[in-house]
Amino acid sequence: MQGRGSLRLGVNIDHVATVRNARGAVWPDPLRAAILAETAGADGITAHLREDRRHIRDSDMEALRAGIGIPLNFESAATEEMAAIVLRLKPHAVCLVPERREERTTEGGLDVAGDEARLTSYIAPLRNAGCRVSMFIGHDPRQIEASARIGAAVVELHTGHYSDLHAESRLDEAEAELSALRRGAALAASLGLEVHAGHGLTYENVAPVAAMPEVMELNIGHFLVGEAIFRGLGGAIEEMRRRMDAARGEA
Ligand code: PXP
Numbered sequence: 001m002q003g004r005g006s007l008r009l010g011v012n013i014d015h016v017a018t019v020r021n022a023r024g025a026v027w028p029d030p031l032r033a034a035i036l037a038e039t040a041g042a043d044g045i046t047a048h049l050r051e052d053r054r055h056i057r058d059s060d061m062e063a064l065r066a067g068i069g070i071p072l073n074f075e076s077a078a079t080e081e082m083a084a085i086v087l088r089l090k091p092h093a094v095c096l097v098p099e100r101r102e103e104r105t106t107e108g109g110l111d112v113a114g115d116e117a118r119l120t121s122y123i124a125p126l127r128n129a130g131c132r133v134s135m136f137i138g139h140d141p142r143q144i145e146a147s148a149r150i151g152a153a154v155v156e157l158h159t160g161h162y163s164d165l166h167a168e169s170r171l172d173e174a175e176a177e178l179s180a181l182r183r184g185a186a187l188a189a190s191l192g193l194e195v196h197a198g199h200g201l202t203y204e205n206v207a208p209v210a211a212m213p214e215v216m217e218l219n220i221g222h223f224l225v226g227e228a229i230f231r232g233l234g235g236a237i238e239e240m241r242r243r244m245d246a247a248r249g250e251a
Contacts (some may be wrong), residue, residue, distance in 0.1 A: 007210055007248050008043035009241055010073055010198070012221025017047075017055040019225075030056065031063045033225075033233055038070050040237035044092070046219045048075035049082065051099060058085065065089045073134075073219070078110075078122050087129055094126050095134040095156055095219075109138035109158045113146035120150040127151060134196060139184030148191040155188045156196040156219065157181055159209055163200025178208050189214040203227075203243055210247035218244065 071092030134154035198219035
């Protein structure tokens with residue numbers, strides 16, 4: 001993905017589809033949101049096609065693949081059904097995440113170390129199709145090392161726990177979690193992995209993550225779609241970009 005600063009912003013538009021689906025209507029349209037996000041400074045669009053299709057649908061992925069001018073990051077569980085869709089659409093990137101039906105959002109990282117053989121063969125055809133394969137994992141060194149061994153190009157470090165601690169004002173614990181994320185980012189980069197981060201990021205908590213020099217991309221969704229209610233999607237994204245660039249010393 002080509003960025004405007006050194007840190008790219010991937011905008012996750014899943015929850016535009018959540019609002020649409022709440023009424024069984026055809027709007028708001030995720031593709032329109034993605035095009036607007038691009039204009040506002042997003043470097044890529046992320047969408048998660050869940051097994052239960054609770055927000056993004058197959059037709060949304062097809063429309064995004066055909067309709068946006070910036071890279072599409074296709075988030076999915078590592079299932080055969082999803083591999084077939086990915087191989088047909090050939091998005092720029094695929095981010096593999098754990099998925100449980102009863103969860104509200106992606107709650108933990110992928111257990112790459114515990115599923116190494118299967119994931120190695122799962123990602124091989126995706127890599128051959130030209131997709132950059134990313135593993136959504138915690139900062140556990142075992143998971144980072146396993147991601148490098150299976151041939152992933154990217155790891156996306158899960159910032160959800162840090163975000164929760166920050167929101168609960170448990171600041172010492174949030175700082176400790178940030179330190180672990182920093183160590184994870186440094187380890188991943190030393191193994192040749194590109195480092196991304198995301199989950200639960202907001203205006204209030206984004207700066208220390210954006211400031212990590214190894215982190216090349218942040219993926220942010222729920223907060224931006226919520227903030228769009230107050231300042232419009234374009235304005236919400238512009239403010240996030242401003243804060244990311246400021247944290248990076250590139251304001
Ligand atoms: N990255 C990954 C891998 C995710 O699963 C999600 C949530 O769909 C995000 C980033 C974005 O998280 P949020 O919606 O909390 O910003």
